[in-house]
Amino acid sequence: EGVNKKFVRKVIETLDATDQFTLFRVVGNTTYNDPRPFKWNGFDTTPDFTYRIDLESRTADHVLESFSRDLRKDIRNRDEVGISIRRGENGDAKEIYEAMVDRYRNQGKNQPVSWEFVEDLLAAVGDRARVYVAESDRGEFLSGMIMLYANPTAYNWKGGTKPSNLDTSVSVNNLLHWEIITDIIEDPALDSVTNYDFYTANNERLSRYKSSFNGSLVPYYTIESNGPQMALAKRAYRAITG
Secondary structure (H helix, E strand, O other): OHHHHHHHHHHHHHHOOOOOOOOOEEEOOOOOOOOHHHHHOOOEEEEEEEEEEEOOOOOHHHHHHOOOHHHHHHHHOHHHOOEEEEEEOHHHHHHHHHHHHHHHHHOOOOOOOOHHHHHHHHHHHHHHEEEEEEEEOOOOEEEEEEEEEEOOEEEEEEEOOOOOOOOOOOOHHHHHHHHHHHHHHHOHHHOOOOEEEOOOOOOHHHHHHHHHHOOEEEEEEEEEOOOHHHHHHHHHHHHHHO
16 A cells, blocks of 8 residues: 555656646556545546456367357357458558447547557557458458457457448357457467456446456546546547547
């Protein structure tokens, strides 16, 4: 606790975070479980949640058996539908991003992250990111996911849009998730990765879907400035993103 209090004090001092003109916001790692020093210094601390699947020392068959019945059925029927999953290049990430932009637009919203940010991030992290693409048997793009890896965790960061050009009851995203998970289990290059993070479980509708993978619900904390300036910034952000 003493180390944590010193750490928080140094963060606040270095960023001048308590100044009325400073807007401070950080999403904590799931291992950071004591944000009280921030709260004691006047910041808001909000618990949020994500789902994580522990993959350490588990076989693919063992993991598959823990999934919901419908999810297992999709994965076992993957060879019977015209869908293929492949590792993509960073260039494929642009198609995944544009599919997300279209989804947001159809919902009357703006994608809050720019393509330039995504492109710069992928270039910066190098092999600590992977792109997975789902295609039809005619080579049409269906969906995709962008993964980020920070030992020991794989984060499902962007993507997972539902394709409109597919006539099958099998979920493309189920097959994408499964390909990513089996790579974590079987690819020697990912030996240091031992769990799969669904990147939040705070939306009720999406959580119903994510829970079918039988991950553990894990809390993390969002820490941010408390006051009218932050409230105004949030309203402005929501107005921009829809």
